Amino acid sequence: xxxxxxxxxxxxxxxxxxxxxxxxxxxxxxxxxxxxxxxxxxxxxxxxxxxxxxxxxxxxxxxxxxxxxxxxxxxxxxxxxxxxxxxxxxxxxxxxxxxxxxxxxxxxxxxxxxxxxxxxxxxxxxxxxxxxxxxxxxxxxxxxxxxxxxxxxxxxxxxxxxxxxxxxxxxxxxxxxxxxxxxxxxxxxxxxxxxxxxxxxxxxxxxxxxxxxxxxxxxxxxxxxxxxxxxxxxxxxxxxxxxxxxxxxxxxxxxxxxxxxxxxxxxxxxxxxxxxxxxxxxxxxxxxxxxxxxxxxxxxxxxxxxxxxxxxxxxxxxxxxxxxxxxxxxxxxxxxxxxxxxxxxxxxxxxxxxxxxxxxxxxxxxxxxxxxxxxxxxxxxxxxxxxxxxxxxxxxxxxxxx
Amino acid sequence: xxxxxxxxxxxxxxxxxxxxxxxxxxxxxxxxxxxxxxxxxxxxxxxxxxxxxxxxxxxxxxxxxxxxxxxxxxxxxxxxxxxxxxxxxxxxxxxxxxxxxxxxxxxxxxxxxxxxxxxxxxxxxxxxxxxxxxxxxxxxxxxxxxxxxxxxxxxxxxxxxxxxxxxxxxxxxxxxxxxxxxxxxxxxxxxxxxxxxxxxxxxxxxxxxxxxxxxxxxxxxxxxxx
Ligand SMILES: Nc1ncnc2c1ncn2[C@@H]1O[C@H](COP(=O)(O)OP(=O)(O)OP(=O)(O)O)[C@@H](O)[C@H]1O
Ligand SMILES: [Mg+2]
Numbered sequence: 001x002x003x004x005x006x007x008x009x010x011x012x013x014x015x016x017x018x019x020x021x022x023x024x025x026x027x028x029x030x031x032x033x034x035x036x037x038x039x040x041x042x043x044x045x046x047x048x049x050x051x052x053x054x055x056x057x058x059x060x061x062x063x064x065x066x067x068x069x070x071x072x073x074x075x076x077x078x079x080x081x082x083x084x085x086x087x088x089x090x091x092x093x094x095x096x097x098x099x100x101x102x103x104x105x106x107x108x109x110x111x112x113x114x115x116x117x118x119x120x121x122x123x124x125x126x127x128x129x130x131x132x133x134x135x136x137x138x139x140x141x142x143x144x145x146x147x148x149x150x151x152x153x154x155x156x157x158x159x160x161x162x163x164x165x166x167x168x169x170x171x172x173x174x175x176x177x178x179x180x181x182x183x184x185x186x187x188x189x190x191x192x193x194x195x196x197x198x199x200x201x202x203x204x205x206x207x208x209x210x211x212x213x214x215x216x217x218x219x220x221x222x223x224x225x226x227x228x229x230x231x232x233x234x235x236x237x238x239x240x241x242x243x244x245x246x247x248x249x250x251x252x253x254x255x256x257x258x259x260x261x262x263x264x265x266x267x268x269x270x271x272x273x274x275x276x277x278x279x280x281x282x283x284x285x286x287x288x289x290x291x292x293x294x295x296x297x298x299x300x301x302x303x304x305x306x307x308x309x310x311x312x313x314x315x316x317x318x319x320x321x322x323x324x325x326x327x328x329x330x331x332x333x334x335x336x337x338x339x340x341x342x343x344x345x346x347x348x349x350x351x352x353x354x355x356x357x358x359x360x361x362x363x364x365x366x367x368x369x370x371x372x373x374x375x376x377x378x379x380x381x382x383x384x385x386x387x388x389x390x391x392x393x394x395x396x397x398x399x400x401x402x
Numbered sequence: 403x404x405x406x407x408x409x410x411x412x413x414x415x416x417x418x419x420x421x422x423x424x425x426x427x428x429x430x431x432x433x434x435x436x437x438x439x440x441x442x443x444x445x446x447x448x449x450x451x452x453x454x455x456x457x458x459x460x461x462x463x464x465x466x467x468x469x470x471x472x473x474x475x476x477x478x479x480x481x482x483x484x485x486x487x488x489x490x491x492x493x494x495x496x497x498x499x500x501x502x503x504x505x506x507x508x509x510x511x512x513x514x515x516x517x518x519x520x521x522x523x524x525x526x527x528x529x530x531x532x533x534x535x536x537x538x539x540x541x542x543x544x545x546x547x548x549x550x551x552x553x554x555x556x557x558x559x560x561x562x563x564x565x566x567x568x569x570x571x572x573x574x575x576x577x578x579x580x581x582x583x584x585x586x587x588x589x590x591x592x593x594x595x596x597x598x599x600x601x602x603x604x605x606x607x608x609x610x611x612x613x614x615x616x617x618x619x620x621x622x623x624x625x626x627x628x
Contacts, residue, residue: 001512001514012500312491312495312497314480315495316483316512317483317484317509317513317560318512319480319481320476320477320480321477322480395483396456396457399456
């Protein structure tokens with residue numbers, strides 16, 4: 001029996017029960033869509049993490065904060081600018097240390113503009129931050145220690161934000177109003193800075209001297225410290241030094257200082273996508289199992305319905321393996337059909353995820369081939385029992401069947 | 403061509419066992435046209451399906467064209483059914499999904515014949531049975547006589563030496579029955595060996611010899627004269 005004839009017969013048989021075939025493939029389609037989603041999220045998540053790692057620049061980075069998980073929040077005395085100075089003085093392991101006071105949903109507009117204000121997230125910090133993470137500038141400069149010391153009203157705008165505030169003009173050197181406080185634009189970052197920092201790119205970032213930011217927000221609270229150790233190997237030491245010094249200097253702070261290396265927080269993010277992948281993989285496995293059982297069921301029905309036909313085929317010369325192949329081909333074709341629906345469904349879903357999560361495109365040819373491979377495998381596994389049942393019929397008895 | 407010795411077939415086991423054939427010994431020569439008759443349940447169909455290698459006997463021996471069928475494996479039996487035997491059934495057994503030409507092509511698919519040759523041979527065979535104008539009809543759209551002609555074309559497609567027919571006219575009216583039997587007569591004239599099971603005496607008279615079965619035993623035979 002030739003390969004082409006085998007598939008022509010299989011497809012012809014499926015076409016004879018179109019509705020049945022389509023309904024049967026539904027489970028497989030969902031399973032395959034989930035397989036595609038697993039791969040897409042796995043690959044996309046990793047791509048994003050790698051990109052972040054690169055963007056964040058240094059593997060020497062670490063972060064000191066309070067124990068958010070236990071519901072702690074920093075107060076005015078938790079971190080001070082003096083703490084930062086002392087740590088940098090005392091710990092040889094710490095290279096850079098940037099305190100951060102940030103404010104969300106700060107309105108920003110052009111002076112005397114009647115347009116609706118835009119919202120941004122202000123990151124008040126020191127120039128040390130540029131040694132902790134990459135903040136590539138498209139124009140101008142980052143603020144200096146002198147700007148910080150002098151409480152100067154200067155800001156570094158996100159590129160996209162600058163473009164929206166000054167659509168057809170050069171933003172550099174212009175004035176903006178941050179909650180009605182005027183400030184001068186001295187730098188513009190490249191677009192898309194900090195997806196991990198800030199709220200997943202929803203709010204655009206504005207960097208400003210921490211002193212000016214604290215004036216603006218009328219607070220003395222420093223939310224966290226972002227640092228860089230002198231070497232990658234010194235990160236643990238740097239964190240330990242920071243914690244020791246902070247606890248010594250602020251014994252009554254009433255919080256648990258915690259430190260985490262950048263590598264560690266990326267690993268946690270990685271685990272989060274890992275858990276998601278696991279859940280969807282479980283969904284995929286269950287859907288494929290249910291779909292596979294559905295295929296097996298419908299193939300058993302088909303075998304019973306066509307018992308006489310099997311007898312006839314054997315009478316005119318079909319060998320047992322021909323009958324086996326024929327029913328297997330039908331099961332596999334069913335699953336491939338489901339696979340095709342699943343790929344469409346999964347690709348659509350992955351595209352939506354990618355669009356909203358700002359991920360790179362995730363569906364590769366390999367993913368699609370993998371999906372069809374899975375579908376065929378399900379067809380082979382669940383088609384084997386019905387097919388071998390058909391192949392085991394005695395031709396004489398099958399022909400007597402009504 | 404066909405030689406059976408003390409052929410036995412038992413269905414089931416123990417107290418429920420039914421002896422369908424109870425020691426049949428006979429021979430059918432190459433080019434012979436024989437009819438098999440006997441009361442219902444006498445083992446005619448069982449005999450024919452053993453001759454057609456559709457099932458194996460429980461006892462005795464069967465030589466087909468000089469080969470001991472009991473010694474052939476499953477794939478060899480399939481090849482014999484494909485290439486050396488043509489079956490015709492009372493209920494036609496055409497596949498309703500396939501059109502007439504595709505039905506006739508089926509045995510050639512299992513013989514691995516390429517598509518183009520398959521088509522040509524199927525069309526030629528259908529022309530031969532007078533159905534060249536029905537190539538693309540589905541079997542349910544044909545009359546019983548036409549369907550049986552398609553089945554005969556399918557049985558002939560691989561040019562088998564032996565045609566086995568189990569009550570081929572059982573579902574046909576008398577005029578169509580005689581048309582089909584005339585077709586068998588032509589095939590016999592070509593030198594094919596033909597075995598037809600029937601309940602009708604006038605159908606049996608197309609054969610040269612009639613074998614009578616009763617209770618799983620070959621009881622007597624009768625030469626047809628005139
Ligand atoms: N698969 C089977 N299992 C059990 N008994 C069977 C089976 N097939 C046939 N028999 C029995 O074997 C005997 C012979 O059956 P067979 O079909 O050969 O008779 P037949 O001569 O062709 O009858 P009919 O003229 O009614 O077609 C019958 O008693 C039948 O009931
Ligand atoms: Mg019978």
